[in-house]
Amino acid sequence: MSKIIVVTSGKGGVGKTTSTAALGAALALEGHKVAVVDFDVGLRNLDLIMGAERRVVFDLINVAQGDAKLHQALIRDKRLPNLSLLAASQTRDKDALTEEGVERVIDELRGRFDWVICDSPAGIERGATLAMRFADVAVVVANPEISSVRDSDRIIGLLDAKTFRAEKGDRMEKHLLLTRYDPGRVARGEMLSVEDVLEILSIPLLGIVPDNEEVLRASNVGSPIVLHNAACAAGRAYIDAAKRLCGANVPMSIPSDQKSLLRKLFGRRAA
Amino acid sequence: MNLFGLLGRRATAPVARERLQILLAHERKSAYQADLIAVLHKEVLNAVAKHIPIDPQKVEVSMHRRDMTSVLEIDIAIEPCVVDEKFRQRSALAARL
Numbered sequence: 002m003s004k005i006i007v008v009t010s011g012k013g014g015v016g017k018t019t020s021t022a023a024l025g026a027a028l029a030l031e032g033h034k035v036a037v038v039d040f041d042v043g044l045r046n047l048d049l050i051m052g053a054e055r056r057v058v059f060d061l062i063n064v065a066q067g068d069a070k071l072h073q074a075l076i077r078d079k080r081l082p083n084l085s086l087l088a089a090s091q092t093r094d095k096d097a098l099t100e101e102g103v104e105r106v107i108d109e110l111r112g113r114f115d116w117v118i119c120d121s122p123a124g125i126e127r128g129a130t131l132a133m134r135f136a137d138v139a140v141v142v143a144n145p146e147i148s149s150v151r152d153s154d155r156i157i158g159l160l161d162a163k164t165f166r167a168e169k170g171d172r173m174e175k176h177l178l179l180t181r182y183d184p185g186r187v188a189r190g191e192m193l194s195v196e197d198v199l200e201i202l203s204i205p206l207l208g209i210v211p212d213n214e215e216v217l218r219a220s221n222v223g224s225p226i227v228l229h230n231a232a233c234a235a236g237r238a239y240i241d242a243a244k245r246l247c248g249a250n251v252p253m254s255i256p257s258d259q260k261s262l263l264r265k266l267f268g269r270r271a272a
Numbered sequence: 273m274n275l276f277g278l279l280g281r282r283a284t285a286p287v288a289r290e291r292l293q294i295l296l297a298h299e300r301k302s303a304y305q306a307d308l309i310a311v312l313h314k315e316v317l318n319a320v321a322k323h324i325p326i327d328p329q330k331v332e333v334s335m336h337r338r339d340m341t342s343v344l345e346i347d348i349a350i351e352p353c354v355v356d357e358k359f360r361q362r363s364a365l366a367a368r369l
Binding site: 146147151154155158187189190191192194197201 | 282283284285286288289291292293295296299300
C-alpha cells in the first residue's frame with residue numbers, strides 16, 4: 002500500500018525542499034521505492050538539492066497535460082536506484098496545473114512507488130493546495146519562530162478542510178518536523194522550545210532537526226543531507242524521522258555533533 | 273532569574289510563546305465563525321424557504337459579540353401578501369378539521 006506525503010509549511014525558507022530530499026533519500030536507504038515530486042511550478046529547486054538539475058527533460062506539467070509519459074519524466078537518482086525525482090516546470094506558471102491532471106499523475110505514481118513525497122511551494126495558493134490535495138500524510142515543517150508557527154497553524158487548518166481525505170470525512174494524518182532547532186538558544190530562553198511549539202500546534206512530533214552547517218554544504222554539492230553525511234546531527238535526525246514515518250518506535254532526541262577537543266583546536270574540517 | 277537575566281538579557285522566548293497563543297486563539301475562532309455564519313445562513317434560508325417563498329437578496333445574517341453573549345441576527349424580508357395567503361390556507365385547513 003503506497004503512501005502519498007505532502008511536505009508543507011505555509012512560510013517559505015523553513016526547509017521544505019531540504020526535508021523532502023532528506024526524507025526521500027532516507028526512505029530509499031531503508032529499501033523502499035520512493036518518488037519525490039516538486040510542486041513549486043516556476044520556482045523549482047528540488048532538482049538542484051537532489052543534484053539532478055542538468056538531467057531534467059520533462060516535468061510534472063508535461064505529464065499532467067499528457068505531453069509526456071510518466072516514465073520519460075522520472076529521473077532516477079544516480080546514487081540510489083530506488084529513488085526518483087519528478088521535477089516542476091520552470092517556465093510555466095502555476096495555473097498550468099489542474100486538479101484532474103495532478104490526480105492522474107498521483108494515481109500513476111501510487112502504482113509504481115511505496116512512497117510519493119510532494120514538495121509543496123510556500124503560500125496557500127494553487128500550487129500548495131494541489132500539492133496537499135491527494136496526500137494521505139502531511140509533514141508540516143516549522144522553525145521555532147513565531148511567523149513560521151503561525152503559518153503552520155494556518156496550514157494545519159487547510160489540511161483538515163481542503164484535502165481529499167478531509168472532504169471524505171477521513172482523518173488526515175499530520176506530523177510536525179521542527180527544523181533549524183538550536184538547543185543552546187532554547188536553553189538561554191531565546192528560542193521557542195519543542196514543548197512550546199507542540200503545545201501551540203498540538204500535532205504529533207516526527208522529528209527535531211538541529212540547525213546544522215552540514216545542510217548548506219550538502220545543498221552546495223547537490224546531495225540530500227542523509228547521503229552527503231549520514232552521521233551529522235541533521236542527517237541522523239532525518240534518518241530517525243523517516244523510520245518513524247514507517248511506524249518504527251524510535252525514541253525522540255535532539256541529535257548533536259559532539260566536537261572532539263582536537264577538532265575544536267584545529268577548527269574546520271579540511272573537506 | 274538565570275545568569276543571563278542577571279546580566280541584563282531578558283529571555284524573549286516566553287514573550288513569543290504568549291503572543292502566539294493569544295494570536296492563534298483569536299485566528300482559529302474567527303476562521304471557525306466565518307464558516308459558521310455561512311452554514312447557518314444557508315440552513316436557516318432552506319428551513320424558511322420550505323414554508324414561505326423568500327428572496328435570497330433580502331436576507332441578512334450577522335453576528336455581534338457583546339461582553340458575555342453573542343447575538344445571531346437573521347433578518348428575512350417577507351412579502352406581506354405571502355403571509356396572508358399562508359394564513360388563509362392554514363385557517364381553512366383548521367376549519368375543516
